[in-house]
Amino acid sequence: MNKLKILNDPIYGFITIPNSIIFDLIQHKYFQRLRRITQMGMSYLVYPGAHHTRFHHAIGCVHLMQQAVNVLRFKGVTISKDEETALYVAILLHDIGHGPFSHAMEHSIVDNVSHEEISLLFMERLNEEFNGSLTLAIQIFKGEYSKKFMCQLISGQLDMDRADYLKRDSFYTGVAEGNINSERLITMLNVVNDELVIEEKGIYSVEKFIVARRLMYWQVYLHKTGLVAEQLLIRVLKRAKELHESGKKLQGSNALMHFLDHKVSFENFDHETLDVFSRLDDYDIISAMKHWRFNDDFVLSNLCEMIINRNLLKIKMKKKKIKSESLQKHFDSFVHEYKITPDEASYFVFTGSISNQAYQLKHKGINILHKSGKIEDIVKASDQLNLKALSKRVTKYYICYPKCKL
Template sequence: MNDPIYGFITIPNSLIFDLIQHKYFQRLRRITQMGMSYLVYPGANHTRFQHAIGCMYLMQKAVNVLRFKGVTISNEEESALYIAILLHDIGHGPFSHAMEHSIVNNVSHEDISLLFMEKLNDEFNGNLTLAINIFKGDYHRNFMCQLISGQLDMDRADYLKRDSFYTGVAEGNINSERLITMLNVVDNELVIEEKGIYSVEKFIVARRLMYWQVYLHKTGLAAEQLLIRVLKRAKQLHDIGEDVFVTKTLSYFFENKISMENFSSKTLEVFSGLDDYDIITAMKHWQNHGDFVLRKLSDMIIHRNLPKIKIKDKPIKEKSIENHISTFMRKYNISREEAEYFVFSGDISNQAYQLKDKRINILYKSGKIVDITKASDHLNIKTLSKPVTKYYICYPKELHI
C-alpha cells in the first residue's frame, strides 16, 4: 500500500495480511486518529487504520536495524512485533477517547485492544500468543516490549510525524527514520547511540509542542468535552425512558451498563461495529430533539458553534464558574444541572518526558549508558520532564463577559 508519509509499505506475511483484512481491523478506517481536532485543523481527518499501518512499517525498519547491529530476533519474534504494534490501537472507540469517559465505565482502549487480540488469537489458532505477551509487557526480552510501549516506541514515532503532517504543524515533524537508525540493545534494554542524541532532543521538544499546539489545543479540547457531555446527556435521557434516536450498535451501550467486569464476547462483537459514523448520525438526529441540552449540545458540535474556553495557570475561581452558570440558567430558564452541561472547568497536563520509568538511555562509544536528561546539553530537557498543569473554564460564547 502507498502511504503519503513513507511511500510504499509492504505487508510482511500472510498472517499480517489476514489480520489487516479482518473486520475488527478494518473498523479502524472509520475511527479518526485525532478525535475532534479536525474542527481546528481541517486536514486532520486521518484514521487509526493509517496510523497502525505506519507503526508496522516503522517496526519493520527497527527490526532490520537491530538485526544489522547483531541483535538476534527470530522470525516468530519478528512477526509478533508486527502483530503487537499493528493491533495496539484496535480497541479505540468512536472519536478515540470520548467514549471512555461517557458511555462505558472506566474501560480503557488498551483493555479492549487486549480483548480483541485474545479473540483474534482464538480465530488464528494461537498465532498471536507471543504478540499478546509482548503487548502486555510480559515477554522476557524487554526491549521488544519497549518498541511497543515506551518513551521512544514505534507508536510515538509514527503519530508525531503523521499528526504533524495532517495538521500542518511543522514543529512535530520528527525524523523517525534517523531515530530508528540509531537504535540498539544493551542488556536487554533499548538504547539510542550517542550520534542520535540531537534527534532525541528534537523528538522530546516536538512531543511537548504537539501536545500544547495540537492534542491539548483549547478549541479541540472544548469540542471533545462537548462530545463527552452530549453522549452522557443522551444516555441519561434514554435511562429515564425518553425517546432518543440511536443506531442499533450504539443502542446496546445505552441499554447496558458496560464495565470491564461485564465486557463479554457479545459486547466485544457489538463494539466491533461501533465507529465515528454512529455518533455523527445520532447527533444529526439529536439536533431536533425536544430536550434543550441534547439539542443545543448536538447543534454546537455539528455546526462548530463551540464554547469559549479560557486557559489559566491557576485553578479557576468558583465565583467565576458560578457567575456563568447562573447567567446561563436565567437566559434559558433551565435548571442548574442542565446549565452545568454548558459551563464547566477542568485541567490539562503536559509532560514531554517521564523520568520515573521507561527512560530514554543514550549509549556512548565507551559503552557507558546515561539517561537523556543527563546526556543532553540542551537546557530544557530536564525541565520538560516536569509536568505542567493548566486550568480551563468553558462556557457558551453568548455568555462572554
C-alpha cells in the first residue's frame, strides 16, 4: 500500500527507499524509536553537534548497501532480488537493539545483554509480523548464510555500518580526520572466492579508512570527557536500581521502572520485556535524571547533577596502570570530606581502561585484489609502515575523581 519515498540526508543527499518492505519496516514503531536514540551517546557533551540518531545512521547504511549491490552486480557478482532485499533489511535493522544513549544500558540495568542480541530479538519478532519475510535477512545478520561476502557487508572490517558511521560522525562532530571516501571504497569492492576484496586501485582509500578509524576512536569515541560522562550515566542507572531494590521510591517512566523492578538477562528477555524495551529511549533517562537530581540520596542526586549541568568528574589518562596508592589517596579524601561510606565513594572515585585496535590482522581482514589476481591482506599490500602498528591493540588507563567540592 505504501508508495516509495525519497529522503534528504545531509551526508549523501537524496536517498531512495528501495522497496515497500523497507518502507514498512522504517514506519514500524520499533524502528521509529531509533529517532530517540543518540548515535554517539554522551559525546554531545564534547562535540555540541553530535545529536544525530541511530535512525540517521541506519538509513545511511541502507543507501550505502544499495550502492554496494549495484557495484557488485555490475562486476558480475550474482545477487538475487531476495538476497538484495535481505541485505537491505539486515543493514537497516542491525542497530535496532540499541538502548538509551546507545551503550550505557548494556552495563547497568540489564544483565550484560548486548545490543546485537536485542537486535536479533527485534528482528525475530518483526519476522513474525511480516510473515517470515525477514528469514533470509536474519540468516545474513547472524553470519549463517552460505554466501559469506553478504555477511561481510553487514559485519566485517569494511562493512556498510563502518562506512556510514565514520563519515557521519565525522560530519556531525566536525572532526575532519574521520571523513572517509565511502563512495570510492564501495566502487572498488569485488568478490573473489566468496570473500569481499578491494581492487588494487582502492588501496589508498583503505589506508585512509583504517587511519581515520584509529583517529576517530581516540579523538571522538574514546574522548576522555565523553568517557567519564558515559561512566557517570552507567553509575546513575546502577545506583537507581540499587535504591529501587532496597525499597526507595523513585520517579520514572513506566518503561524505565520496569527495568528497575526486574532483573533482566538474556534468558528472561521475553516478548513482554521486548515490548517494554521498545518504549525506552534517551528521553526516559534524561527526564528521570531531572527528577533524581533532587533526590535525598547523596550518590544519585550528585551523579545526576553532574550530567545535567556537565560538571563532570576529573579524568586523567595514563599509559600505565593506575597505582593503587593514587586511587586510595583520592578515595580517602572524598570519604573524609563528605562523611560517606566507601561503597558510596566508589561511585565517584574509580579507575578503568580503554583500548583501541583500528585493524584486526587475524580476524577477517581487508584483502586487496592485485591486477595479477593475487590477493593479500592490506597490511602486506600497503607501503604504509604504520598500518602494521595500527593492527596492535593500544590500551590506556584512567582514573576519575571529583574536581573539588560537589
